Amino acid sequence: MTNLRKKTPETLRSARWFGPDDLRSFGHRSRMMQLGYAEEEFRGKPIIGILNTWSEINSCHGHFPERAKEVKRGVLQAGGFPIEMPVLSVDEQFTKPTSMLYRNMLAMETEEVIRSHPFDAVVLMGGCDKTTPALIMGALSAGVPFIFLPAGPMLRGNYAGKILGSGSDAWKYWDERRAGNISAEEWRGVQGGIARSHGVCMTMGTASTMTAIADSLGLTMAGASSIPAVDANHSRMASSCGRRIVDMVWEDMTPDQIVTPASVRNAAIVAMATGCSTNAVVHLVAMARRAGVDLTLDDLDALGRETPLLANIRPSGKDYLMEDFFYAGGLLAMMKQIGDRLDTTCMTVNGKTVGENIATAEVYNDDVIRPLSNPVYHEGSLAVLRGNLCPDGAVIKPAACDPKYHIHEGPALVFDSYPEMKKAVEDEDLDITPDTVMVLRNAGPQGGPGFPEWGMLPIPKALIKQGHRDMLRISDARMSGTSYGACVLHVAPESFVGGPLALLKTGDTVRLDLPNRSLDMLVPEAELEARRKTWTAPAPRFQRGWGWMFTKHVGQADTGCDFDYLQRQHGPAAGEPDIF
Known part of the structure; x- marks a missing residue:
């Protein structure tokens, strides 16, 4: 157990549900016993919510049932009590008209699930594009300790001896198909070889961009975003999340200690150096503002002008994919390359500073992770x-x-x-x-x-x-x-x-x-x-339901597309409702 213990069993958030000798808490304890748990299993221990965005149609998260078990194993090893909670699985491929329509829905659900349940802390399981910012936005607003567990990239694609990158090569080969340069049989071969395992896109698309941002913000176990989804290291990382989150409860390490103006700036610099997705602009602005950091487009452009692109990963890079990035040293090695540009005193969820996390990192292939003297591109990813x-x-x-x-x-x-x-x-x-x-x-x-x-x-x-x-x-x-x-x-x-x-x-x-x-x-x-x-305004797209709510309250791209009533200026971001 941590030596930095600030919490006691009596001051745990979950003690409000299970501690008092009154009728309401009697009901809470009896219903836990109805589920088959003895009182000593859950009472007086950190209760850890495992928010799982798995579904049977979300291919990026196909391995999450097993990872949830591994998180639980870690929580139990550290003396906590794990509770798995399903939340909206916003998949990129199948959600129409776009998964972005539902990012704020998952953010709201995350915040409300945390706020309304007896969780002392949570592990957030996500990775597919919108799940990362949504989970983090909601958890930042809820204010309890949390660790983000990234899904990890899938393995390299392969067809006819050629390495394929998800998304990027789909566009490329589709143009060749339209031009009549490849056959229907070859097109089917690409289709079957471009996505060969569980995990997110293995290019530096939005999914890997956002998990790298979460990592560089200090919200994952250090370097976790680089681990391929099906690598055994990923399983070990999951159980370490479970062990560490229990210590974070006792240490009372809340997200406001981690997501600061300095760590947001670090994340923006790292994003530029990785060749990040343009979607990073929208999501990072929204995440930062949930934490009270007023990040602007001009801030991002200024950092883009002075941050070289070092990760030679498609589509901004020419040759490599995320699996190669992992073998070359991963995110920590790349961060070490630009360490003098980062605030290395920023704290991370593992209890160490950025400087401590990158101190022993090494680059094993300097064509994949370029040195400052030989960047892929002289400026960063975005303008x-x-x-x-x-x-x-x-x-x-x-x-x-x-x-x-x-x-x-x-x-x-x-x-x-x-x-x-x-x-x-x-x-x-x-x-x-x-x-x-x-x-x-x-x-x-x-x-x-x-x-x-x-x-x-x-x-x-x-x-x-x-x-x-x-x-x-x-x-x-x-x-x-x-x-x-x-x-x-x-x-x-x-x-x-x-x-x-x-x-x-x-x-x-x-x-x-x-x-x-x-x-x-x-x-x-x-x-x-x-x-x-x-000019006359078009008719509204929606007349009812979620779409109507979205239309009435969503912000524009430059402000992160968050809802106006979910931003900090609308009211306190954290705190418990006084209605027990």
Whole structure:
């Protein structure tokens, strides 16, 4: 047991349920006994909630039933009492119209499940894209000690002797299929070989980005985010989470001691150095604000300008996948490469500082984890643009697109809906050139609805047939973290609520100047004002239920798309309801 014990059995949060000699607590104890537990098993011990986002349709979390058992084993070894609790399984592949519509639902459920149950601390089991930020947002607001257990990346894909990266190679081979360069049989082979095990995407997509952010925030066992899902190290990590969370209860190590302005800055720097998903912008801003840290797009852009990309992992890197990253030393080794840029005094859930965690880390392959002297890209993963198309910001992933589009000017081809765009790109006679700027609007938080991953607009077949594989694309949508190309995303405010993107017309000239971080439509202000006066708001996407609530309360991309009433300024983030 920890030597830093601050809590006693009488001051445990769970003691409010099970300790008093009164009728209410009698009922609590008797119902636990109804479940088959003796009073000495749960009374006076830290009760640990294991919040599990497993489901039979969430392939990323297919191994979680076994991992939950391993967490329980660790909790019991350390003298705690584990309780597994299912929470919403927000899977990326099957949830329509987009999993992002339900991130805040899982965040709310996490907060309320913790608040309403006798948990002294929780282990959060997640990994698939939205589960990581959602679980952490909810747990930050609940305020009890917690550890995040990352699902881990799946094994490398393989087909016909070629290594495949989930998402990234799907897009690549689909373009070749559309161009007629691969057969239906080859396409089926890719389909069967690209995802070979439990775990999240093994590229540096949103899932691995967000678990790396959780790790660098200090919310996982040190280095846990790099471990492949099916590696035996992952099982051992799970049981260590169980043991450590019990000590965290006795130490009263609450999340406000870990998630601070300094640790958020560390996480942003690490994200840039990994080649992170553009979705990191939305989620990290939301997570930080739940902790009372006012992270902005300008903060992220400033860090992006000075942080080189060191992780040579697809899609921003060219050659490797997360399994290679693990063998090369993993996140701790990469953090050590940029240790002088980090606040190494930040505390982490294992009771050690960042500096202590990375002290003995080593890089075993300096092509996978590059030194500062030989980065993959001289700046970080993301850049934030502003201009009359995106006064509140937009994002782009410079290292993942053809450099010739870093400065580009061309005529807009505007689509008002995803079905309209999808139909047009298959038209081999579409009037389009490589200089055309494809634009999709009404795809933001409210317009999508839910901010779907439509931002990597397909290259039109007319250009695919000519050998083109990139072009400038702009939208108020997101894109998968496994995507790539010259895609400007998260245009804010979104067009659906009257943002400037709603005023753009086909044929208008659009100019991107990435070095100067600008994105503009070259249309006179007087003309834009005239268009503004004739614009009418579209009908709301929802009339009832969760969608209606989402529409009424969701923020824009630049603020993290959290609900207004879940942010700290709406009321205290933590504390117990005085209604027992």
